[in-house]
Amino acid sequence: MSQPTSLFLAGDDHAVLMLHGLSSSPLELRFLARYLNAEGFTTCAPVLPGYSAGSEEAAMEAWLDAAVREYDALAARFAHVSICGLSIGAALALALAHRRPAARSLVLLSLTLSYDGWAIPWYRFLLSWAYFTPLRKRWRYREEAPFGLRNEALRAKIARAMQRSDFSEVGPSTISLPALHEASRLAASVRTQVRDIKTDCLIVHAIDDETSSPRNARFVAANIGAAFLRTIWLDDSYHMITSDNEREIVARETALFLRESEVAHGGDDSGKQPVVSKALARRLRQLAALGKERV
Amino acid sequence: MPGTAFCIAAALVEYFCGLAPALAVMLLGLGIADYLFVPPYAAITVFNSADLVLLISYPLVTLLVIVLIERLRRSQFRAELIASVAQSRYEMLLRHDNERLLARRAVDETHRLLRHLSHHHRTFIFIQALERDALQQVDDVRTPGLLPRLPNEIAPGPRFADVDTEDIQRLSKALWPGSHRVRMKGADGASRLTECMCERFTTHAGEFLVLRIGD
Numbered sequence: 258m259s260q261p262t263s264l265f266l267a268g269d270d271h272a273v274l275m276l277h278g279l280s281s282s283p284l285e286l287r288f289l290a291r292y293l294n295a296e297g298f299t300t301c302a303p304v305l306p307g308y309s310a311g312s313e314e315a316a317m318e319a320w321l322d323a324a325v326r327e328y329d330a331l332a333a334r335f336a337h338v339s340i341c342g343l344s345i346g347a348a349l350a351l352a353l354a355h356r357r358p359a360a361r362s363l364v365l366l367s368l369t370l371s372y373d374g375w376a377i378p379w380y381r382f383l384l385s386w387a388y389f390t391p392l393r394k395r396w397r398y399r400e401e402a403p404f405g406l407r408n409e410a411l412r413a414k415i416a417r418a419m420q421r422s423d424f425s426e427v428g429p430s431t432i433s434l435p436a437l438h439e440a441s442r443l444a445a446s447v448r449t450q451v452r453d454i455k456t457d458c459l460i461v462h463a464i465d466d467e468t469s470s471p472r473n474a475r476f477v478a479a480n481i482g483a484a485f486l487r488t489i490w491l492d493d494s495y496h497m498i499t500s501d502n503e504r505e506i507v508a509r510e511t512a513l514f515l516r517e518s519e520v521a522h523g524g525d526d527s528g529k530q531p532v533v534s535k536a537l538a539r540r541l542r543q544l545a546a547l548g549k550e551r552v
Numbered sequence: 553m554p555g556t557a558f559c560i561a562a563a564l565v566e567y568f569c570g571l572a573p574a575l576a577v578m579l580l581g582l583g584i585a586d587y588l589f590v591p592p593y594a595a596i597t598v599f600n601s602a603d604l605v606l607l608i609s610y611p612l613v614t615l616l617v618i619v620l621i622e623r624l625r626r627s628q629f630r631a632e633l634i635a636s637v638a639q640s641r642y643e644m645l646l647r648h649d650n651e652r653l654l655a656r657r658a659v660d661e662t663h664r665l666l667r668h669l670s671h672h673h674r675t676f677i678f679i680q681a682l683e684r685d686a687l688q689q690v691d692d693v694r695t696p697g698l699l700p701r702l703p704n705e706i707a708p709g710p711r712f713a714d715v716d717t718e719d720i721q722r723l724s725k726a727l728w729p730g731s732h733r734v735r736m737k738g739a740d741g742a743s744r745l746t747e748c749m750c751e752r753f754t755t756h757a758g759e760f761l762v763l764r765i766g767d
Contacts, residue, residue, distance in 0.1 A: 464633040471633055489644070490637040510644065533657065534650040540643065 266294035276346035292508035376467035405496030554589035555610035658756035676764035
């Protein structure tokens with residue numbers, strides 16, 4: 258069994274801490290990390306003990322502490338640190354942003370606060386009860402097709418990789434019950450904290466997400482306290498938006514958002530792109546008017 | 553029909569709360585209607601034709617209404633999601649459009665700068681880059697006439713040496729687009745005041761001010 262390894266790509270003084278999904282590995286963020294690095298960002302996708310694949314399950318407080326340690330290590334070296342999370346990693350990113358409000362921006366990809374997508378059977382709630390039975394140690398939740406992928410060629414490739422290894426580009430092949438239990442505890446605590454988070458936030462979610470329904474993203478978009486919030490909906494992807502058909506869009510918009518957030522808070526206008534397009538100016542005015550109405 | 557009020561209640565609950573609460577209301581309503589509004593009243597031990605009529609007609613009508621509303625609600629949810637996809641795509645498109653326009657403007661300006669330099673190549677005095685690292689970038693782009701590593705982001709032109717050093721000092725600190733008067737050495741060595749023109753160019757490598765001798 259191979260162990261996952263951390264990913265660190267050095268760039269400028271804006272570092273992005275990337276948190277992968279539950280019991281998974283930094284592999285699933287590799288494309289995004291490389292793209293962001295090519296755009297100049299420093300990217301760091303760490304392996305968190307107790308959370309990543311191949312390590313003994315730990316309580317969600319331990320996940321959060323490990324993430325905070327990684328964040329502090331980056332914050333000591335770089336001027337800006339943003340947090341990016343995929344799936345349960347996005348819930349972890351929210352918890353981390355609550356613990357460290359100084360984070361520059363927050364990117365939530367396929368945020369999962371509850372497993373309620375269309376591929377999740379209605380009797381899944383039994384799984385949270387199974388945690389309190391002897392099944393806890395033995396039974397493991399097995400990842401099945403479509404593996405969060407709409408792209409069928411990629412799905413076939415992943416299905417082969419899943420048989421060979423414990424984790425792949427799109428996540429683990431199995432998840433243990435304690436890990437799922439801790440993830441639901443994390444999600445429950447994040448739901449209560451969302452209102453207090455003021456960090457700039459980008460939410461990217463697929464409307465056909467088979468693991469977490471768009472309600473998760475809507476909940477955060479409606480409740481988060483951030484002034485600069487952008488929501489992007491995708492319709493040609495499933496859950497693993499960093500590997501699926503629209504991964505280029507996800508990467509591009511993430512890079513754009515991180516730069517905009519950095520410029521908006523940097524104080525100097527030198528990096529700011531002037532608005533030349535009349536249609537964009539009109540749209541921005543509309544959005545500003547909408548924002549005023551909401552307040 | 554004894555179940556009408558409960559049918560309406562179930563339809564309203566379905567519209568506002570969803571399928572599961574509506575089904576609960578329907579079943580509850582069936583029991584209450586049968587108990588209170590079907591003769592004999594307030595007795596559950598008797599089962600006659602009136603009960604049978606309620607048992608068939610009420611669930612039939614209510615289920616039909618609930619299921620249709622549920623289907624409409626689902627397609628409404630779907631349509632809202634697709635609309636939000638369209639909206640985020642439109643916003644992405646507008647942002648890309650803005651970038652494209654900026655790039656085109658920068659390219660146009662670069663062409664104008666190049667034309668300007670080649671047209672006035674005998675008369676221009678110096679080029680000033682307004683951003684600190686602009687000259688470094690120009691080094692990659694290879695705009696003709698610019699040399700890297702000069703003080704104050706200034707690259708000299710062919711007539712640079714003829715201009716009085718005091719004027720160079722003054723202009724390098726405060727240069728703006730428009731006309732300037734500069735003391736310049738003539739062919740005979742005597743200096744005289746000359747009208748000069750300064751123009752501004754916003755290229756993709758940064759902003760530049762070009763000073764040249766006026767026509």
